[in-house]
Amino acid sequence: DTGVSQNPRHKITKRGQNVTFRCDPISEHNRLYWYRQTLGQGPEFLTYFQNEAQLEKSRLLSDRFSAERPKGSFSTLEIQRTEQGDSAMYLCASSWVGGAKETQYFGPGTRLLVL
Amino acid sequence: RKEVEQDPGPFNVPEGATVAFNCTYSNSASQSFFWYRQDCRKEPKLLMSVYSSGNEDGRFTAQLNRASQYISLLIRDSKLSDSATYLCVVSHNNDMRFGAGTRLTVKP
Numbered sequence: 001d002t003g004v005s006q007n008p009r010h011k012i013t014k015r016g017q018n019v020t021f022r023c024d025p026i027s028e029h030n031r032l033y034w035y036r037q038t039l040g041q042g043p044e045f046l047t048y049f050q051n052e053a054q055l056e057k058s059r060l061l062s063d064r065f066s067a068e069r070p071k072g073s074f075s076t077l078e079i080q081r082t083e084q085g086d087s088a089m090y091l092c093a094s095s096w097v098g099g100a101k102e103t104q105y106f107g108p109g110t111r112l113l114v115l
Numbered sequence: 116r117k118e119v120e121q122d123p124g125p126f127n128v129p130e131g132a133t134v135a136f137n138c139t140y141s142n143s144a145s146q147s148f149f150w151y152r153q154d155c156r157k158e159p160k161l162l163m164s165v166y167s168s169g170n171e172d173g174r175f176t177a178q179l180n181r182a183s184q185y186i187s188l189l190i191r192d193s194k195l196s197d198s199a200t201y202l203c204v205v206s207h208n209n210d211m212r213f214g215a216g217t218r219l220t221v222k223p
Contacts, residue, residue, distance in 0.1 A: 091159075
């Protein structure tokens with residue numbers, strides 16, 4: 001499977017714990033995005049990388065959230081001191097920027113439940 | 116006002132019906148437009164891009180009206196497998212904004 005992959009697919013944690021999610025984009029894609037989606041809503045943009053550079057962060061991304069893409073390939077999203085309001089699906093998407101129209105392809109997501 | 120607004124539905128239609136979804140967006144400088152499909156507890160998947168002149172892909176037709184900042188999706192001859200949530204997506208400088216989605220259920 002050469003699509004976007006995410007691990008873990010599900011995570012249950014207690015409030016106050018730290019969690020880390022991983023995203024492996026499509027190999028030739030240079031952009032990687034993180035989104036959060038809650039029930040009944042569309043995905044909300046969190047941050048994105050072009051290669052290894054983090055170019056934009058949403059104001060939704062509080063200080064407890066940090067994302068990295070150290071070698072311009074896979075990315076990690078860490079949430080520190082989790083809160084119940086962090087419970088959501090965390091989606092990663094990748095794209096190739098350079099053509100006429102950018103299209104993002106999504107991974108299966110990591111579903112987080114904070115108890 | 117939300118950046119991308121959609122009627123949440125649900126739309127419940129019989130097989131074979133024609134159904135249309137609408138979407139409005141607030142950023143007049145938006146450059147690219149898409150419809151994504153999302154099945155329950157799955158990731159969004161690109162259904163089709165939306166071009167200024169309108170475009171068709173099989174049973175699906177997308178229209179864009181830049182003056183009214185309005186996008187539509189028409190599905191003809193609905194199939195049971197079309198049941199999903201349809202997300203309207205608007206992009207400005209590669210910054211994509213998603214609507215909350217319109218839920219469609221096609222019934223036998």
